Amino acid sequence: MLKSLCRLLSSQALAANVSRTRVQTMGVAENLMNQNVWDSDPELWKLLNDEKKRQRKGLEMIASENFTSLAVLQCLSSCLHNKYSEGLPGRRYYGGTEVIDKVEILAQQRSLEAYRLSPEEWGVNVQPYSGSPANLAVYTALLQPHDRIMGLDLPDGGHLTHGFMTATKKISASSIFFESFPYKVNPTTGLIDYEKLAENARLFKPKLIIAGISCYSRVLDYKKFREIADENGAYLLADMAHVSGLVAADIIPSPFEYCDVVSTTTHKTLRGPRAGVIFFRKGQRSVGKNGVPVMYDIEEQN
Template sequence: MENGYATDSAMSALLSTPLEDSDPELYELIKSERKRQRQGLEMIASENFTSVSVLQVLGSCMTNKYSEGLPGARYYGGNQYIDKIELLCQKRALEAFRLKPEEWGCNVQPYSGSPANMAVYTALLQPHDRIMGLDLPDGGHLTHGFMTANKKISATSIFFESMPYKVDPTTGLIDYDRLAENARLFKPKIIIAGISCYSRCLDYKRFREIADENGAYLFSDMAHVSGLVAAGVIPSPFDYSDVVSTTTHKTLRGPRSGIIFFRKGVRSVDKNGQKVMYDLESRVNQAVFPSLQGGPHNHQIAATATALLQAQTPEFKRYQEQVIKNAKALCAGLQKRGYKISSDGTDVHLILVDVRSAKLTGAKAEFVL
């Protein structure tokens, strides 16, 4: 120290010293977590192991830059390369899911899946508008309007009126007939086709029919299966949806981030033969910023861009094909040993096992594994 100020050499050392030397306590904890991930049996379906390229981008200079706004319309200067990277990410997002830019647009700024979903609701709804999503105990997600009989849990049930739909308890499959019946009574503005713990492909065509019957938007949350969709090994929600959201760190195998896709062009034709156009682009973009978020996380956007490039390779497709084969093989093996599987099988990367026949709780089964 000189005159109460750090010397240039001391400041330089503070910025350039590796973590192992600057913070050995944290370094050892990270080493332990890395060892746990590599040596443990990782069976959490919403987790994945991302690539070296993604990790390199996450730890790059991209984390230093502020860039509120959209490419070409920023509130800060110095974003000429940030703009190019975000536009590249948008382009790759459309390419990864085989979407035409004249029919679909996307926003790659959501910090993760829950903020992405909240942005969709903010874009399409007014406070206390009605939504219908799969109930959390039946395999849905918190952000699809979860509440209990006594309490509104998710912000989506606090700010909007929620009526969940459910699975048939005898089959474990979504009860589309009951969903259609309740939608006629409830008249939701959004129907959510999405899961967090459901092992079957969704019938997007049926969802579309129910939404159209009630004048609702169809919002598909493909967070858990987007890698499978990108690889083309399960049906795509894009054929029938108005809006699609996803995380990027589950089966897509990227960083922890989110994307919102929105329809462009003609939505419908009215009774006078006039085209009714989608107006989702500005609504979604404004909902993300400035309504809900500040500056985007540019290191996440750049890392998503490289993950989306990887998702377009033949190797990624083979990987996703093998993921489903592995899930089906595990499912068959457990059934052979007498375990009950919810919905009697799987179409995707996850299975739901009833371990009560072995006199186990889920927590005990996790500990044993």
């Protein structure tokens, strides 16, 4: 009897202790959930302020960087951060995405409107986190492993994701998983050598040609790129990430008239959040030898 009573009292004491611990833990968690970062993590807060001072006092000359707006920062720190939304609007792998679907559809509509595109002729994916994942998504949608690509060489003003490699090493995923033959600028004029590009394309027979730049100061001749791509049965991708704001403002030629796919970012000259966008053509691509229309199937790879 006495032993049973002792065991009962002991178990009650243990339960009470566990309950107190749980309450204390919940209290600490609730406190952390409602603390400002300068209280919860002073060390990180100092680093944030150090970076803010650096940005305010320095003159940033990196073309791919910009200062975004307060409204964008407010969206980035909103409750949207908490939601998973894998899949596409109306076809998600998670529940509770009815609001996220509306947000994504709004972003798609605004992306098309920014470049005066018809939704009947162009589709758009706004899910990439930046330009590099956007380009890789295009490659994996249009190409098979070891298919051939041609992009402007990095030392000549191209980008890492356009198939860059050195004589001893393949640098980016685009040169590791696909066969890359970069084109170059004319060393005398500093301009893209379109004649040499056309000559090499006839020999190399790429499946994808990339009209894109990171530090090339001239406008691109998209019509010439289109002619070379058509001659070799290649897709034409324009990576306009560094000049997308100028295209939207109609200051420089638009790639949309000639390209099959256009990739860009939203955080450079568009001054938005850090993200990427992929535009892809819909409808008829060409006419086959038997006179039957050949349709774009890029949307099916989305």
